[in-house]
Each structure stands twice: as C-alpha cells, then as structure tokens.
Amino acid sequence: MPLAPPSTAPLGTPAALLHRLVALRRFEVASQLAVLLAATLGLGMALPLPAMLTAIGLLPLANLVLRRQLSAQAAGSANIGEGLVLGQLSVDVAILAVLLYCAGGSANPFVSMLLVPLTLVAATLSAPYVAAMAALTLGAYSLLMVAYLPLPAPRLDLSALDALFAPAGGSEHMHSGFGLHVVGMWFNFVASATVIGIFVTRLARALRERERALAEAREQVLRHEHLIGIATLAAGSAHKLGTPLSTLAVSLHELRRERPDDAELQEELGLLEGQVGRCKAILKEIAAAAEPARAPLPVRDWLAALADEWLVIRPRARLACDLANTAAATVLVAPERALEHALLNLLDNAADATPDGAEPPHLSCRLDAGQLRIVIADRGPGPGAAQRQGLGEPVTSSKRDGLGIGYFLANAAVERLGGQVSLTPRHDGPGTLTRIELPLARLSPATGSPTQP
Numbered sequence: 001m002p003l004a005p006p007s008t009a010p011l012g013t014p015a016a017l018l019h020r021l022v023a024l025r026r027f028e029v030a031s032q033l034a035v036l037l038a039a040t041l042g043l044g045m046a047l048p049l050p051a052m053l054t055a056i057g058l059l060p061l062a063n064l065v066l067r068r069q070l071s072a073q074a075a076g077s078a079n080i081g082e083g084l085v086l087g088q089l090s091v092d093v094a095i096l097a098v099l100l101y102c103a104g105g106s107a108n109p110f111v112s113m114l115l116v117p118l119t120l121v122a123a124t125l126s127a128p129y130v131a132a133m134a135a136l137t138l139g140a141y142s143l144l145m146v147a148y149l150p151l152p153a154p155r156l157d158l159s160a161l162d163a164l165f166a167p168a169g170g171s172e173h174m175h176s177g178f179g180l181h182v183v184g185m186w187f188n189f190v191a192s193a194t195v196i197g198i199f200v201t202r203l204a205r206a207l208r209e210r211e212r213a214l215a216e217a218r219e220q221v222l223r224h225e226h227l228i229g230i231a232t233l234a235a236g237s238a239h240k241l242g243t244p245l246s247t248l249a250v251s252l253h254e255l256r257r258e259r260p261d262d263a264e265l266q267e268e269l270g271l272l273e274g275q276v277g278r279c280k281a282i283l284k285e286i287a288a289a290a291e292p293a294r295a296p297l298p299v300r301d302w303l304a305a306l307a308d309e310w311l312v313i314r315p316r317a318r319l320a321c322d323l324a325n326t327a328a329a330t331v332l333v334a335p336e337r338a339l340e341h342a343l344l345n346l347l348d349n350a351a352d353a354t355p356d357g358a359e360p361p362h363l364s365c366r367l368d369a370g371q372l373r374i375v376i377a378d379r380g381p382g383p384g385a386a387q388r389q390g391l392g393e394p395v396t397s398s399k400r401d402g403l404g405i406g407y408f409l410a411n412a413a414v415e416r417l418g419g420q421v422s423l424t425p426r427h428d429g430p431g432t433l434t435r436i437e438l439p440l441a442r443l444s445p446a447t448g449s450p451t452q453p
Contacts, residue, residue: 015080016206017124018070021088024195025063028092031191032056032099035110039103043154048102055098062091082125089117090136097140105148106141109184112192114141119196123203220415241283249276271315278313296445299372300328303365306340310347317351318360327367333443339417342410346376346421346434349406353380353432372443374436382425382432417442 036052039045066088073080093114100108114137121133252273259265297305300323307321350361362377411421419438426433 014082014085014124015070015073017085017120018066018080018088020199021092021120022063022066022070025059025092027195029056029059035187039154045154046152048149052099052102055095055102058091058095062088062095082129085125086121086129086132089121089133093117093133093136093140097144100144101148103149104151105144105146107148108151109182110188111141111144112188116192116195120199123200241279245276245280245283249273249280252276274312274315296332296334298329299331299333299365299367300325302333302335303328303363303374306343307347307363309340310344313344314348314351319347319351320360320362322362322364325366328365331367331440332445333372333440334445335443336413336417338413339438339443342413343374343436345406345410346436350376350378350380350432350434353382354378355380367440370440372438372440374438376434376436377426377431378434379426379429379431381430382423414438 033056036047036049036056040047040049069080069084096113100106100111105111118130118133118137122130125133252269256266256269256273303323304321307319311317311319347361347363354361358379363374364377365372365374367373407421414421414436417438419436419442422435422437424433424435425431
C-alpha cells in the first residue's frame with residue numbers, strides 16, 4: 001500500500017488537511033472498532049455487526065484512494081482542491097451516519113461526532129464549502145431523528161450505573177440504560193475535544209508562523225526599496241562625478257610635472273592619483289553592473305585578490321590573512337561584484353574600529369557542509385547592544401562620522417544570495433567577529449554546484 005508523502009503544505013490548506021485526515025481515519029477505525037467490541041462483547045448488545053463492520057471497512061479503502069491522490073499531487077500530476085477535501089470528508093460523514101443508523105440514530109451519544117468534519121472544513125475551506133458541509137451534517141442528523149434502528153438493550157445489569165447518575169437525570173426521567181448513555185456522552189466529548197483541540201492548536205501555530213513569514217517578507221520588501229533608492233542615487237552620482245574626477249586627475253598630473261624634484265610631494269601625489277584612479281574604476285563598475293560575472297576562480301585566490309584590492313584602497317591599513325585551506329584552493333566560485341563590495345565594506349568597518357597600534361584585522365575562511373564561512377576579526381570595541389539590534393537597517397552606524405549604509409548594503413548583498421552576516425564578541429579579548437556565511441551553490445559557476453578544477 002503506497003504511503004502518502006509527508007506534508008510540506010502549511011497547515012490550514014486543503015493539502016495539509018488531507019494529510020492529517022489520513023492519520024485521523026486511523027484513529028477513527030481504531031476507536032470505532034473498540035466501541036463496537038465493547039458494546040457487543042462487553043455489554044452483550046445485539047448490534048447489526050455485518051453492516052457496521054462493512055461501513056468501518058470502507059474507511060481504509062477511502063484512505064487508500066486518498067493516499068494515491070496525495071502521491072499524485074506530490075509528483076505534480078494532480079492538484080488538491082477544496083472540492084476534493086469536501087468529497088473525502090463527506091465519505092466520513094456518510095460512514096458515521098450509517099453507524100449511527102445501526103445504533104439508535106440521533107439518540108446515540110456519539111451523534112455529536114458529526115460536528116468534527118464540519119469543524120475541520122470551517123477552519124480550512126471557503127464559505128461555500130462550509131455551507132455545503134453544514135447542510136450535509138444537518139441533513140444526516142435530521143434524517144437520523146426519524147430513520148434508525150433502535151439501540152439494543154445491554155444484557156448486563158446496569159442498574160448500579162443508572163443509580164450513580166440518577167441525580168443528574170432526575171428520578172422522573174430515569175430509565176434503564178441512562179447511565180450508559182451518560183458514559184457514552186463523556187467518551188464522545190473526550191474524543192471530540194481531543195481531535196478538535198489538536199487541530200485548532202496546530203492551526204493557530206501555523207497562523208502565527210504565517211504572520212511571522214509575512215512580516216519578514218514586508219521587511220525584506222522595505223529593504224529592497226531602500227536598496228533601489230540607494231542604487232538610483234549611486235547611478236546619478238556616478239554620472240555627475242565623472243567630470244570632477246577627470247579634472248582632478250589632470251590637475252594631479254600637472255602638479256607632478258611641475259615639481260619633479262620634490263620626492264615627498266611626488267609620493268603624496270602618486271597616492272592621490274591612485275585613489276582618483278580607484279574612484280574612476282568604481283564608477284566604471286557601477287556602469288558595468290549588468291555585465292556577466294568574472295571568470296570562475298578558487299575561493300582562496302578570490303579572497304586573496306579581494307584583500308589586495310582592499311589594501312590598495314586603504315594603503316595605510318594592515319590586514320592579516322589565513323587562507324591556507326585545502327578546499328578553498330580547489331572549489332571554484334564566480335561571485336557577484338555586489339558581494340565583493342559587501343566584503344570590502346566589512347573590512348573597512350573592521351579597520352575603522354581597530355585602534356592605532358592594535359592587532360590588525362584578520363581575514364580567514366573555511367568550507368563545510370556546502371557553506372563558505374568567512375570571518376573578519378578586529379580588536380575594536382564593536383557596536384553596543386542597541387546598535388547591534390538595529391544593524392542591517394539603513395541608518396544605523398556605530399561610527400561617529402558613519403553614514404549608516406555600509407553594513408546595511410553588505411547585509412543586503414549577502415542575504416540576497418541566501419547567506420547571513422552576524423556580529424559576535426571575541427572570546428580572546430576585546431574585539432568583534434564578523435561572520436559571513438554563504439551557500440556555495442549560489443557562488444558557483446553556471447553549473448549551480450561547486451566544481452573542481
């Protein structure tokens with residue numbers, strides 16, 4: 001018998017309800033057989049066993065059909081709609097109605113079990129289907145009021161049980177079997193409360209999870225809107241800065257020609273020319289942002305080139321690198337330029353936070369479980385608790401003259417690739433560990449998985 005695949009649909013959807021109906025029917029069959037066994041063998045009631053056992057036997061058959069439908073839906077060859085849910089629960093209502101018909105009709109203490117399918121439908125399906133199920137259960141209850149087989153009297157002497165519940169019924173309403181009816185109602189209440197309580201609890205939990213997911217999606221949309229605004233401003237600034245930078249480059253070149261004998265000035269002018277050239281290169285990168293990614297290269301070589309690029313930008317800064325990782329020398333990546341800018345921003349933050357004369361920032365990496373884990377360690381004080389809570393927002397900065405967008409842009413670039421950035425205090429003294437975790441599949445060449453050279 002094929003097993004239904006585990007439910008991946010959120011609770012509260014038709015597919016999820018049908019997955020739970022499979023388990024609920026197992027409970028139905030077990031409980032119905034237990035009640036039937038207790039009534040016939042324990043109490044000696046002459047019930048129409050062939051008809052009732054046939055009705056109970058239809059539930060496993062209905063489950064078999066349902067599991068085949070769920071397997072087809074998991075394979076993509078069938079869709080699960082509200083009509084299918086209504087049809088399957090209608091089978092349960094019909095089987096329960098047959099059992100009640102054979103055992104006293106509406107006077108049976110288990111008649112309120114007809115409310116369970118209605119509750120499940122009301123919590124999951126739309127109003128037309130709820131109305132259809134309500135009409136079906138109401139019709140079944142109404143029919144059982146006039147069409148039923150009388151419930152046989154038990155052969156056991158239950159006068160003591162009747163006397164036990166006499167205060168509840170009143171002596172004027174007492175009749176043989178009243179105590180048994182009250183006990184049956186209690187078992188019915190326990191079963192109904194258990195089924196409904198479990199379902200509603202899981203439904204409430206699923207609704208909370210869905211609300212949290214929606215809130216996260218709204219926050220991500222807001223972050224993307226901030227990114228679009230920043231990108232628009234960056235594009236406009238790139239267009240406007242081209243001419244001033246060109247003018248500055250020409251002026252620096254002329255100064256070098258006019259003062260060829262001043263070695264100290266030549267060194268300073270060379271540094272300024274390098275920085276102007278770097279600014280012009282950044283503008284070209286912004287203009288060429290839509291071009292294809294660079295050729296794949298090993299992780300170690302990529303991070304080493306990125307460190308060298310950062311040292312060109314920050315010529316007076318120092319950086320210690322530990323990239324001697326065997327996997328990092330073989331696994332190929334083709335990262336986006338936006339990710340490289342994110343890492344450069346984080347290196348800037350580490351360098352700015354490190355006091356003069358302290359241990360320089362340290363860059364390391366390792367690969368495990370399909371993840372690239374990059375760590376940037378510094379000896380700075382790190383952000384405070386309030387600032388850590390707001391990190392990733394576009395106006396949060398722990399620097400006196402910071403604009404508050406560096407970490408925001410870095411975090412957004414990493415999150416867009418399915419990764420995450422976290423800040424934790426160092427355990428070996430003052431400082432901060434900036435951890436960047438990235439899935440290798442999102443960094444790899446077009447094959448979609450890490451490749452070996």
